[in-house]
Amino acid sequence: MATSRRDKADSYTQRAHREGYPARSVYKLEEIDQTHHLIRPGDTVLDVGAAPGSWTLYVHRELIKGRGKIVACDLNPLRLDPVPPTVVEITGDAFSRQIRERLVEEGPYQCIISDAAPMTTGNRTVDTSRSEYLAEQVVLLAQEQLAPHGNLVIKIFQGGGQEAVLKTMRGMFRKAKAFKPKACRDDSFEIYLIGLDRV
Template sequence: MTKPKTNNPRSTPDHYSERARKQGYFARSVYKLEEINQKFSLIKPGGRYLDMGAAPGSWSQYLVRSLKQRLQLVSVDIQEMRYQGPADIHTVILGDMYDRTVQERLAELGPYNALLSDAAPNTMGNRLVDTSASAAMAEHLIFLADQLVLPGGNLLIKIFLGGEEQELLKQVRQKYRTAKQFKPKGCRKESFETYLVGVEKLA
């Protein structure tokens, strides 16, 4: 059966998706985290890390691989994780980051040396609606980091470009020694996503 043609560039394999397949990662987004971490040094062996919006699990895979299992990791998503690390170092929570019960469980398992998130809201195809939803999610993640990340810890969250990223960057700047907006090479050319990075949370 012939597959229908698609104009969606995300459905076409590229260098990063082929590389992810060959290296056994569940998604090409792993190389965004790799590049950001190489630039900002967000993770170190022996830390406790929180991966929000983690499914299918490539960021969690990267954390476990790159730190050679010398970490404690909590991964959260409303969708099933395809990746499951060793049970003694990796806890998976199937649930909504907005759910109070999930937040209480995260507090029990924390605090964390970094909160990392590649989460994005379900998009509607309306740029204004989508960017507003992304900004609201990013603001919630900044709030969670306030509660869960240790002083000296780090923050990484995805946001859609659309006017609110500078206000959110200002919030991060008030809470972290260094705050940057950074778009890694792994983002597709047509993508309007970027990342907010906070390094060394202030006490």
């Protein structure tokens, strides 16, 4: 019997609960990293839109393996107890001048990962344009703070604007592509833009 969309969502949620992650989104990063090898032990990683903290915890446990640093920035606090010792938590708008100055102090970064998303309204035009704005801001952050040969992952809601962001990334990285992890809900219009090896 085919697995329904909701069953699939539930199985990821249950697995996240069993493995101690606050959100099922961790399995998107797992797949992105297993297929693209973005982060290594010892790296300094910036996680933009990090709360509640699944991606941050996965990077700590599985990717830098306790060696390196994760700067986790979100409008809201992380829901990790305890916050791992490799994590520097910064609460605020990642694109404000004040927070960007803090991020610069902690960088440069070998990898920037962004799962940042706007509060959704249900209006796809509004939601995609807000998501595109966030994605553009993350690209600017990467231009400022990503180390040479660094990697970048950005979530974006597909509404047409992803092509312009990808075009900018093709000028910044040796390889840039769009990728949809299997762990994304079937009805989700999110996609991830991946830049590998900053020139």
